[in-house]
Amino acid sequence: MKYWLMKSEPEVFSIDDLAKSKNQTTYWDGVRNYQARNFLRDEIKIGDKVIFYHSNSEPPGAAGICEVVKEGYPDFTAFDPENHHYDPKSKMDSPTWFMVDIKLIKKFFHFVSIDEMRENKKLQTMKLLQRGNRLSVIPLTKQEYDEIVRLGK
DNA sequence: GCCAACGTTGGC
């Protein structure tokens, strides 16, 4: 089993939106970065755990835990010219972009802000905290994942 | 294949 951190802007889609979704499940659409795409297509498996991270918010931080319930399949929003994430390069018969489905396990009792993560000794090596990081799907070690979950309660 | 210009991300 692997561990991941996925970023979402809560103005667009927050953990509360996920909690209100049918079966508390959503498809993770709109990833348009090749490195993140490779994770979604090739590496993220059913049962993997995901930290749901709020980016571009006040404050940014980890909001809860999810589980992968469907593995990489074509991101259909890329095929829809009306969609904000439309990409004419992605074809139905050879899709460029992929997504997975995730289901909410729980919203953290305590929101773990990025400041709190920066101050935590066990989380120093997280890619999330490294300078200039812009990846929206980030692998975590089990130790990092467990520590965030511990902080979030 | 280089690299300047441009667009996006995301913390602050």
Add this chain to the structure above:
DNA sequence: GCCAACGTTGGC
């Protein structure tokens, strides 16, 4: 709203 960092694009 600013801007550093980074990825992508496109002219050459």
